[in-house]
Amino acid sequence: MRFGSNNTPFEREEFAARLAKTKERMAQAGLDALYVSEPANLNYLTGYDGWSFYVHQGVLVGLDTAVPIWIGRGQDVNGARLTTILPEENIVGYSDDHVQSQAKHPLQAVARVMRERGLERARIGVEADSFYFTAKSLEILKAELPNARFVDAGTLVNWVRAVKSAAEIGLMRQAARIAEKTMARAIEVIGPGVRQCDAAAEILATATHGTEAFGGDYAAIAPLMPTGVGTSCPHLTWRDDPFASPAGTTVEIAGVRHHYHVPLTRTIYLGTPPEKMCKAADVVVEGLEAALAVARPGAGSRDVHAAWTKAIERHGFFKDSRCGYSIGLGYPPDWGERTISLRSIDETVLEPNMTIHFMPGLWLEDWGIAISESIRITETGVEAFCDFPRRLFVK
């Protein structure tokens, strides 16, 4: 890692293509500029990579300016110099009295940059429902630039991200190798009497060591590993308590390369699983395979969901939640891209190189099961990133 070199895993041309696609959507939306605050979008457009997203920071994209501007905390300017492809003059730091302060707000610094770039009367898109763009962020921008018009650009950049490049797919294939290793390790270490935290430690270590050829990155979501009655809910993490037997545990992890995620979920049962769980596992796998058989370019996101729903309804199961979502680049709190959701109200038509975590799970009254696959839409159908048995694991 050196100042002045491209320290990202992508060629400069790839960033140029991302920016061009972003500007195309900006033009369609009638935007003069776009203020991007979601960490994954910052990384996507500039390469920026640091755990500095606990303070306000963003990237300003002008429709008529060649290069975006990174605006962040002064002490992170060197991080921007090292990790982005931006020239020095496009990196702007604000002083530390803007940080979590009553005196000054970082969006005032952002507004200054907007004014300097002649955007006082511009139509400026913001990511109004991004977790990194607060109600206060918008209020400050409106107060500082009363003659500008701020409009919700929604998930504009996220939609550019939805179709992956060859280089991105390459990273996701590496992430898949890490996901397989990590899930294998989870199945190995989860056992009766083993503390949940000790299993989590081994899962995290395996995911981060990666392989001999390439290492793992931190995931945008901690390992989820609800156990026992906890499996009735997908989002619990670990505790000190040991795993009981008989009981099921659902493990959802991701392999990660340069913040590109390939999630994978399996359920592990210690002891002899009840008949209903074995049955549910078969149903989930049947539904998963029915759905994957439908997924291809030109099919609707909703068609994939319908195939899943139809398959499980035959067996008396019903699930109201989405059964998958777009994945790729992610920072906490989410490895999903907040664009495609596989469900009946989604209007996406699938395209080659869209990447999706197909996440069929049944979360019932006091137990649950989930068996997932991360997939890529190919020219003709589906590639599963991971090669990992699709079944309930019994130990």
Next chain:
Amino acid sequence: MRFGSNNTPFEREEFAARLAKTKERMAQAGLDALYVSEPANLNYLTGYDGWSFYVHQGVLVGLDTAVPIWIGRGQDVNGARLTTILPEENIVGYSDDHVQSQAKHPLQAVARVMRERGLERARIGVEADSFYFTAKSLEILKAELPNARFVDAGTLVNWVRAVKSAAEIGLMRQAARIAEKTMARAIEVIGPGVRQCDAAAEILATATHGTEAFGGDYAAIAPLMPTGVGTSCPHLTWRDDPFASPAGTTVEIAGVRHHYHVPLTRTIYLGTPPEKMCKAADVVVEGLEAALAVARPGAGSRDVHAAWTKAIERHGFFKDSRCGYSIGLGYPPDWGERTISLRSIDETVLEPNMTIHFMPGLWLEDWGIAISESIRITETGVEAFCDFPRRLFVK
């Protein structure tokens, strides 16, 4: 973990005390209700614990109602049943077509609860600059309850959290044991030719295994470990590249118990450190100790900062950023509480059982150094949570 039992590490009385203090501040601010969206505040007031904060969720506190209401995604309702102390009727789930959807927004579900509880004309506080309360969140609430008044409650609950209970201090002391073990492991594994990811894996494993008596939880910030020129910026994580020698690496980690953090930072130098780095290490330790000598009940946050600044200025160093911040309960993206910042513009007067990460670091043109302590303000001075040598580690 069972339905119907208190699965939190705190007594119900402690939650009652937290709620009472919150309502006291609400009354002072003239609020009829408060909508809380920061994950740490949800946990603090109800016990809620799950990695579901990538979708909108919150807790509604009514000034005149006995118990808060948790509002979240339908599939997380069982998680709320298992992890909170709330009765069944105070847990409200919204349907999945609210999730990352154009059709419905989760804050519409929140607004429905507000209407049902007679808050159509109420003065309702929101956490307007919390990363989990978006610009869109506020827009939806205003549209749904046009006769209510929404006001920025700032970091109201965070300020309640600023003074810790005996039970919280107990968890932080455990977290300190984990922080010590984790830092010791980091110093052990970082070496010439070792891949950064492999060191990160060992750090994460050690932090999560915890001790034989108690396990570790996930931290709100990934291990920060900038190396070489990266040490000029505090917030870089790891890459595949091996550690070089001679070069410095700054490791910032936390021990974590039930989401209570005790951060710790040290710089490790492989090879023979340059004279300027040894000097800087001495200056940082001198500044640290000068500041800790001042910190006590009745002293100002700014006095502590002034002691640090004065000590380092004597040696020709200047640092414009804050040199510490309030810590405790945290979820990604921050283990800081966003209340107290040790700096000249901060007006906090220190009280017993405030807990602070005193984080003196020097981030210079192309190198840096940091040596930190997490501290508790005692009745008479300061307790350092960790017992770890305050020096530059040379290997």
